[in-house]
């Protein structure tokens with residue numbers, strides 16, 4: 001097998017090589033992930049550079065990174081900010097363009113357990129930029145390189161590739177400041193394992209999955225595997241990876257397997273191996289403007305839904321807020337070709353310091369920003385994306401948000417018109433009002449499952465496999481996946497479904513801007529109070545007695561469950577898949593373990609603050625017996 005023999009060759013080199021140079025310590029020289037050569041540059045120069053690059057053919061060989069050249073949209077160059085050595089946090093931030101040349105320094109060797117800490121459910125997440133106190137860099141270049149080599153080995157096994165088969169992996173990234181350095185590192189990891197790399201530059205997570213399905217030789221598609229470099233809405237110093245094959249996103253077990261393999265690969269790295277992989281990578285990496293295919297598919301979908309009209313959104317004014325993430329393309333590459341006016345769109349420029357607001361439709365400041373933009377511009381609709389565009393939300397012309405339960409209600413209404421009676425799978429924190437809306441008003445079935453986009457999607461797939469038809473899996477977080485779109489959670493595709501509705505209403509003579517959407521959610525009962533309080537488990541507390549926070553959290557939940565049984569005002573939800581969900585005082589609460597953190601998130605919804613406090617007080621009385629649980633957020637809520 002050609003690929004395996006390449007890996008074997010590497011292994012042989014490892015054994016035969018000693019660390020060289022003044023930098024070596026413990027036999028290992030590695031490259032620091034963070035950028036040393038940053039220099040102020042003129043935006044104009046980068047813009048010109050980028051324009052020239054865009055005129056090049058679709059496919060070309062890899063060239064060293066220069067300024068913002070990898071940005072693929074016509075909107076702007078990729079603006080990179082960084083912090084000087086002496087700065088920390090966001091204070092004294094300067095706008096700097098980074099030539100992402102890695103520094104050489106020594107890092108300690110890593111155990112398997114250090115690698116496993118990078119797992120975040122079905123993603124990999126870590127700290128890739130130094131400068132935040134208490135958050136040491138753990139997603140370094142060599143770590144990334146090892147993870148990519150491990151993914152390659154995993155992929156070769158999965159695809160049962162033989163010596164004649166050249167597997168191809170696409171790589172894309174969001175606007176984070178460590179994107180470029182990590183892209184180069186993972187490219188090296190893949191090339192050193194004998195696979196081909198195709199870099200897409202700035203891209204969205206769903207586009208990366210799509211590249212495993214697209215049939216187009218000119219764009220080197222389909223690829224066998226795909227990696228998106230992103231940490232979604234997390235702060236600027238983090239980054240991570242999501243992996244795809246044509247079967248979808250990798251699951252938890254695969255990620256664990258890959259990290260275990262990565263630890264072995266990493267511990268065999270030497271200076272020579274790292275240098276060799278660098279030379280090999282330079283010669284063989286290709287670049288492709290894949291986002292142009294992806295966006296033209298979105299445009300085609302809306303045109304088709306509107307009866308093949310060229311500009312079905314003519315006359316609509318739609319503003320986009322990309323939060324300086326990767327979603328800026330939606331204005332110029334999707335809405336404008338469809339005829340919409342996008343004036344007043346904001347934060348379309350990629351900027352990994354996220355200077356305006358966190359790109360996250362769950363964030364109140366972010367939603368306020370797009371709402372204000374809609375009202376200020378008197379737009380028909382506002383659209384907002386998270387950093388890597390797998391999540392989205394919208395705002396109607398009156399400033400009403402379509403996010404959380406309202407987005408699910410809207411999408412359910414659209415999907416149930418197409419598939420009457422279908423099952424809508426959602427996460428666990430959806431409201432009782434949503435269930436009533438889906439089941440009584442829309443005639444569908446609401447299957448309230450667990451939190452976590454992968455859980456929700458996998459459950460919908462499972463239901464279909466046992467004969468229960470489901471066409472939509474969607475979370476209050478704004479992750480939503482449709483059966484018609486290969487169960488891919490694509491924020492842009494969700495918005496396309498909404499645009500289809502606008503366009504088809506227009507085509508059938510219904511005017512009134514986004515009113516057609518607002519009307520679809522009429523009848524959804526919304527609570528007066530809806531909060532999420534996150535109760536932290538102090539892992540260093542002696543109460544844990546060396547046990548895991550998960551066990552501790554489970555004990556809290558068991559105790560709460562027992563306490564509910566003896567309270568006549570409260571009723572446990574008859575069907576529940578996660579945590580303890582209880583109805584009472586006209587509302588409900590759910591206490592559950594966070595998917596990732598040592599935290600018990602508590603959701604409360606009620607018709608009044610008084611009723612919400614009654615529910616909160618019950619939880620407080622039960623959890624007060626657990627001293628390692630920080631209840632300050634709940635204390636504050638019940639006292640306010």
Ligand SMILES: O=P(O)(O)OC[C@H]1O[C@H](O)[C@H](O)[C@@H](O)[C@@H]1O
Pocket residue numbers: 451452453454475477479593594595596597601
């Ligand atoms: O369990 P939590 O800490 O609330 O996090 C839950 C969330 O984690 C990630 O952000 C996933 O992408 C979401 O799909 C999930 O809903």
